[in-house]
Amino acid sequence: MTKKDVNIKVEYLTRVEGHGNIVVNVKDGKLDTCRLDVVEAPRFFEGLLRGRSVFEAQHITSRICGICSCGHTLASIQAAEDALGVVPSAQTIKLRKLLLHFETLDSHILHIYLLAAPDLLGVKSFVPLIETHNKVVRRALRLKKTCNDVCDILVGRHVHPISAIVGGFTKLPKETDLDDMLNKLTGMLPDIEATVELAAKLKFPEFERDTEYVALVNYTDEYPFLTGSIGSTDGVRMDKIDYRKATNEFVVPHSSAKHTKLSRDSYAVGSLARFNLNYDKLHPKAKEIAVAIGMKPKCINPYLNTAAQLLEVVHCLEDSIAIVKDLKHTGIYYDEEIVVGLNEQSKVPVKAGNGVGAVEVPRGILFHNYELDGKGTILNANCIIPTNQNLNNIEHDMKKLVPEILDRNEEEITLALEMLVRAYDPCISCSTHFLDVRYVNR
């Protein structure tokens, strides 16, 4: 091994959501420090939910993150309904699955094209690609816009959805809205095909580290996004109510986002975790692509999380089309539309309780937990975000990766680390809600 010194300090890591730093220090060829600092100012969401009505929780917690606000909405609603004992209707469940698919599509497309692809194409951002890959950029923006448009139709807007609340929806799609969504979704198919062709040509870095993967699992044929129990590649199975036993959160001084672990030193959540646990349940078209690009479970190259996202894009688009067709077939029951505002009409019965929401959002499994008094006021709240669960795993990846690439120069090492972190598609606002690479100089 080369006995060299490496000092890397990346402040405010770019093309990630939120504020984080990477700090690496190698002394005489020996790794001394390797950290992912989360420097996002804490926002104390869990603290400020106390004293608010549970019917306000969805509105407030969707503001934890602009990228996954629909995911927070759905986890929040699930936790609230679990606490109140509300059972959503079959139609509501279909519409929520659709909403979650739209968010996964939107978020994955944003990550694949705008955040990850520039590294794989050797540029600093999508901006130089406007000149060199104009068609690709236009396609990305077009896909992004369509995801946004179908969300607008379904819930008023993608960033901080309006009509999805505890009990159901304040506005239900009209028949023409269903047609409109179906047209837009089927319209995405050729662009997604082109995306798959482009992605198949990208060369992902080779790096492997065996770790535990955690995702929702179920006993049906459905690839679990909206509901399920907690499962891991190390054989853990537990109910969502026991989520604290799965996450085992702990605070580290260099990060305003908490860390987690389960059966080993660290675990990973997200697309690759879902792929590893639920591969069999992916849509056949997504599986075909997995075979074509040579991906099979258990895949332990974290850079391939981006490839797993691509498979999920195909899956979610196909399943969205199927759901809309099904809704068109059954028709919408408009008497399920609700006007609860803050439940001033007491449409949803309120009782004291404790509820957990566990939803597979784009970056992994998201937990919300509320404890309510008899008036539906939040006494205690807890949110465990996917990026928090990945931070510890990313640090362990970095510790294995750095000694393996010490023969490279500092710039190349930095890029490899930045790409590693970005592959997890971290969402730092969420996790403290995170990323900047800092190489300590001594």
Added chain:
Amino acid sequence: MKRPKVAFFDFSCCEGCQLQVANIGETLLDVLDLIDVVEFREVMSEKWDKALDVAIVEGSITNQHAAERIQQIRDRSKVLIAYGSCATIGGVNGMKNEFELDEIGKYVYNADYRFFPAEKTRAIYQVVNVDYFVNGCPVYPPEFIEVLKAVLQGIPYYVPDYAVCVQCKLNENVCMYDRGVTCLGPVTRAGCNSWCINNGNICYGCRGMVSNPNEKGAKDVLARHNIQMEMILNKMNMYNKCRELVQGGHEDD
């Protein structure tokens, strides 16, 4: 014409308003023809530490480091746009100001809370001068484009100072009070085209309050529907708690 140098900066927020920029779709390429985006951390690795024509700032100021950083951004920017509720009025981050900072810190981080020093949440205008306001949680993209046009022409943009109700009526929505629920539309600045009410929800006051709310009228409505003032104030504090701070961020008493 030389394209003005524009940068996006974020402070404490969810970054959803920045995301709204990516949501414009291919129109974004037309906007990029007119401006030179030199820094936008969420989607670009390029950085810029020199003079700026326009700084678009998202998020609230919640610690000393942020207060210093926004001052530096102000010092090198000809025009500063506060972008989104967290920046314009403090937004949901302001709810923190209802709690003792040590208490809420301990609640979230237990004994380790001292690793994460925090201050009361402040809106951008409560720390530095702001030239343009784009309100909303999230921002309403058509209004952002209007503001951008005004900035590029060097003319002011006036945020509507009438209630959301005005636009809501034009959209022919049934009043939420008549549907039996309270709504902050009557005291909230318009400009969002009554986005939430159009979709069956209520107004949460994310655009800030009108400068001269019809207090008497509002009280009449509350009395007619037998609604407690305390409930309305509690709702208002979801976005508007920072209004209680004066410039510089000290308690207003």
